[in-house]
Amino acid sequence: MKPLLDVSNLSKTYGAVRACDRISFSLYPGQILGIIGESGSGKSTLLSAIARQIPADSGKVTYHSPKNGTGEPLDIFSISESERRQLMRNEWGFVRQHARDGLRMKVTAGANIGERLMDTGHRHYGNIRTEAKRWLEQVEIPTNRMDDLPGTFSGGMQQRLQLARVLVTQPRLVLMDEPTGGLDVSVQARLLDLMRQLVRSLNLSVILVTHDIGVIRLLAHRLLVMNCGEVVEQGLTDQVLDDPHHSYTQSLISATLVP
Amino acid sequence: MTAKLPNTTTPDAAISVEPGFNFAYLDEQTKRSIRRSLLKAVAIPGHQIPFSSREMPMSYGWGTGGIQVTASVIGADDTLKVIDQGADDTTNAVNIRRFFKKVCGIKTTEETTEATVIQTRHRVPETPLREGQTMVYQVPIPEPLRWIEPSEIETRKMHSLSEYGAMHVKLYEDITRFGHIATAYDYPVMVNDRYMMRPSPIPRFDNPKLNMSPALQLFGAGREKRLYAVPPYTTVKSLDFEDHPFSVEQWDKPCEFCGSTESYLDEVVTDNEGGRLWICSDTDYCNRRQAQMKPVGEK
Amino acid sequence: MSDQTYLLERLPVFSPSHKPLPDEALLCARDLYKGFTLHNQGGIHFPVLEGVSLIVKPGDCVALEGASGSGKSTFMRSLYANYRVDSGEIWIKHRGQWKDIATAQAHELIDIRCYSLGYVSQFLRVIPRVSAVDVAAEPLMDTGVEPTVAKDKVRSLFSRLNLPERLWSISPTTFSGGEKQRVNIARAFAVNYPVLLLDEPTSALDADNRSVVVQLIKEKKQQGCALIGIFHDQSVRKQVCNQSLTFALHD
Numbered sequence: 105m106k107p108l109l110d111v112s113n114l115s116k117t118y119g120a121v122r123a124c125d126r127i128s129f130s131l132y133p134g135q136i137l138g139i140i141g142e143s144g145s146g147k148s149t150l151l152s153a154i155a156r157q158i159p160a161d162s163g164k165v166t167y168h169s170p171k172n173g174t175g176e177p178l179d180i181f182s183i184s185e186s187e188r189r190q191l192m193r194n195e196w197g198f199v200r201q202h203a204r205d206g207l208r209m210k211v212t213a214g215a216n217i218g219e220r221l222m223d224t225g226h227r228h229y230g231n232i233r234t235e236a237k238r239w240l241e242q243v244e245i246p247t248n249r250m251d252d253l254p255g256t257f258s259g260g261m262q263q264r265l266q267l268a269r270v271l272v273t274q275p276r277l278v279l280m281d282e283p284t285g286g287l288d289v290s291v292q293a294r295l296l297d298l299m300r301q302l303v304r305s306l307n308l309s310v311i312l313v314t315h316d317i318g319v320i321r322l323l324a325h326r327l328l329v330m331n332c333g334e335v336v337e338q339g340l341t342d343q344v345l346d347d348p349h350h351s352y353t354q355s356l357i358s359a360t361l362v363p
Numbered sequence: 364m365t366a367k368l369p370n371t372t373t374p375d376a377a378i379s380v381e382p383g384f385n386f387a388y389l390d391e392q393t394k395r396s397i398r399r400s401l402l403k404a405v406a407i408p409g410h411q412i413p414f415s416s417r418e419m420p421m422s423y424g425w426g427t428g429g430i431q432v433t434a435s436v437i438g439a440d441d442t443l444k445v446i447d448q449g450a451d452d453t454t455n456a457v458n459i460r461r462f463f464k465k466v467c468g469i470k471t472t473e474e475t476t477e478a479t480v481i482q483t484r485h486r487v488p489e490t491p492l493r494e495g496q497t498m499v500y501q502v503p504i505p506e507p508l509r510w511i512e513p514s515e516i517e518t519r520k521m522h523s524l525s526e527y528g529a530m531h532v533k534l535y536e537d538i539t540r541f542g543h544i545a546t547a548y549d550y551p552v553m554v555n556d557r558y559m560m561r562p563s564p565i566p567r568f569d570n571p572k573l574n575m576s577p578a579l580q581l582f583g584a585g586r587e588k589r590l591y592a593v594p595p596y597t598t599v600k601s602l603d604f605e606d607h608p609f610s611v612e613q614w615d616k617p618c619e620f621c622g623s624t625e626s627y628l629d630e631v632v633t634d635n636e637g638g639r640l641w642i643c644s645d646t647d648y649c650n651r652r653q654a655q656m657k658p659v660g661e662k
Numbered sequence: 663m664s665d666q667t668y669l670l671e672r673l674p675v676f677s678p679s680h681k682p683l684p685d686e687a688l689l690c691a692r693d694l695y696k697g698f699t700l701h702n703q704g705g706i707h708f709p710v711l712e713g714v715s716l717i718v719k720p721g722d723c724v725a726l727e728g729a730s731g732s733g734k735s736t737f738m739r740s741l742y743a744n745y746r747v748d749s750g751e752i753w754i755k756h757r758g759q760w761k762d763i764a765t766a767q768a769h770e771l772i773d774i775r776c777y778s779l780g781y782v783s784q785f786l787r788v789i790p791r792v793s794a795v796d797v798a799a800e801p802l803m804d805t806g807v808e809p810t811v812a813k814d815k816v817r818s819l820f821s822r823l824n825l826p827e828r829l830w831s832i833s834p835t836t837f838s839g840g841e842k843q844r845v846n847i848a849r850a851f852a853v854n855y856p857v858l859l860l861d862e863p864t865s866a867l868d869a870d871n872r873s874v875v876v877q878l879i880k881e882k883k884q885q886g887c888a889l890i891g892i893f894h895d896q897s898v899r900k901q902v903c904n905q906s907l908t909f910a911l912h913d
Binding site for chain 1: 524529531536539540604
């Protein structure tokens with residue numbers, strides 16, 4: 105099996121602070137990779153650097169696109185801005201921590217979902233609407249809210265709308281930055297369960313950044329533990345959580361309140 | 364030996380010009396710089412070109428962009444027509460025409476067929492334009508994506524990458540809210556299959572006139588400091604959906620004065636009981652039709 | 663019934679042996695060493711496994727025996743790659759080839775756990791909105807079986823395990839220990855794993871259900887599956903196991 109994404113020696117410094125220090129890993133199709141660490145560990149920076157939303161200082165990110173006809177891997181740091189934006193629209197998705205950053209708050213829910221379709225050339229109003237409805241159902245938002253503005257949605261609903269907006273073009277890789285941050289526990293549970301189902305049914309590959317071990321346990325197959333910009337431990341999720349080797353991982357696990 | 368330059372500076376002595384002003388008000392360097400920008404605009408149809416908008420003797424919002432464009436291209440032997448909402452006799456149209464007469468001493472006219480340069484606010488003349496004519500449009504907001512993206516950096520990227528899906532989002536919203544595309548004027552268009560453009564607040568009724576027009580069309584936004592152009596015989600296509608195609612306004616009454624069923628009609632309230640008239644917005648067109656209707660010999 | 667007893671003496675660490683693997687075996691663990699270092703408690707080190715080996719063939723059922731804390735659970739978890747061994751090899755027949763679990767990559771381990779190595783753990787991870795049938799059918803569906811077929815199989819196992827039908831379509835969050843255990847058993851037994859690990863599979867079950875589990879294990883053995891289990895219940899162990907591996911405590 106060939107990896108979907110190869111990250112090699114990715115580094116990013118802010119002045120004297122090494123936010124990411126030679127991070128390397130491979131992601132295979134259908135895998136959910138969790139990246140866990142405290143605030144300031146560099147995990148969000150890593151995600152932004154992989155998506156080239158901030159420039160990395162060094163390293164390489166290679167994406168093996170299943171939709172790419174030639175089969176040639178893409179060097180994310182050297183493709184043009186136009187190709188990168190196309191990639192982000194078609195094959196990748198980015199779910200942000202705050203739904204407001206990932207949605208257009210001034211247009212209706214249906215338009216939010218339909219935008220990526222319209223970006224990729226869909227020009228039939230009726231079909232776009234049908235597709236948007238379908239996705240609202242998938243993320244368990246009542247379809248009669250389709251013509252409402254996201255500002256009238258609860259936090260959990262906004263997050264689910266963000267999911268729908270990202271998944272509508274059936275991406276292969278989804279990057280998620282603390283997708284359940286700031287939500288109530290029960291709302292989190294619902295969102296996580298939904299994400300779990302969708303990842304399985306759509307065979308998505310996900311890189312999930314969070315500080316919440318519960319989220320990791322539920323969703324991730326593999327886990328990277330980050331501390332001060334470095335990956336201190338990695339392995340299968342249950343491996344790292346049940347048999348932590350590194351001192352930082354051990355203190356992280358033992359600090360958790362809920363088993 | 365210097366080449367003979369076109370006569371845009373010193374008018375004929377016979378025509379009186381307001382003393383103390385250069386021909387067409389703007390200094391020659393400014394005119395040249397605007398013309399250079401206009402050349403770029405013509406070379407890239409529909410693409411916005413920044414220009415150094417000057418202080419004009421009227422405030423922003425009153426057509427300074429259009430006036431600067433006209434001032435840069437007008438020559439001593441041009442004939443200028445100025446319309447506002449289709450009429451030559453509104454305050455704005457009259458003022459602008461008088462302004463140019465003062466600073467250029469050129470001929471002005473109310474007849475579309477006689478004009479070589481036509482400056483307009485919010486309408487395109489009904490009379491078809493011909494080669495050699497130049498239309499100058501007054502533009503308030505040049506950026507079609509401004510409503511969805513406030514950042515100028517981002518909209519410039521979107522234009523350069525042809526990322527226009529957002530505009531269809533607006534049309535989608537219209538259909539959702541009103542059942543049809545409600546944009547009545549300043550309806551966004553694709554120019555030359557490449558750039559999205561705002562045709563200025565002309566009614567969508569006029570959009571088809573822009574397509575493959577024999578005239579040169581120039582657009583100036585003074586406050587926003589942008590200009591753009593549509594060269595003659597360029598495709599201009601109004602955006603729509605496959606199942607909601609672009610359509611123009613229609614009236615079920617003819618013009619009260621000239622009987623035309625093909626022109627854009629203004630609604631005029633005549634009394635307090637709700638009486639109303641529909642008459643052509645294009646005064647020149649209406650007048651000419653009325654003149655043709657009168658039997659020969661009558662005054 | 664052969665009895666392989668290993669005393670946990672201090673043996674030197676070996677480099678990977680290149681002895682050939684027995685053809686008919688399904689799993690071959692060699693010289694496993696595993697210790698724990700608690701960094702946040704002064705860095706104290708506990709050695710637990712010191713040179714443990716095991717070979718299982720189709721139809722085998724090995725009981726792991728020993729006092730609490732002697733390493734049976736550690737050994738089982740190491741086989742499942744839940745714990746990482748410090749040295750040694752764990753060879754498993756996967757897709758017709760031998761693969762070393764101790765050094766396999768994450769995506770390979772996921773594949774091995776999907777098709778070749780099953781685990782009935784003591785704990786059932788419950789997700790509030792997923793029904794018992796769905797929880798139990800997931801591993802089978804992961805192998806590519808159609809959802810309806812998978813769920814039917816799981817339901818028939820539920821019936822055999824006497825799990826009340828009214829519980830099938832609700833989430834196991836409110837189930838008793840015994841009910842959760844039966845969901846766990848059905849989950850693992852639904853798939854035709856060549857090797858199955860059982861961690862105290864009958865600890866919360868009554869006598870009737872214990873005998874159902876015994877029957878299920880016997881059926882698996884007949885199908886050629888190899889089982890390795892920790893059985894608290896002596897009678898169950900006597901009925902199904904043909905080998906045992908005893909772990910002794912350190913002094």
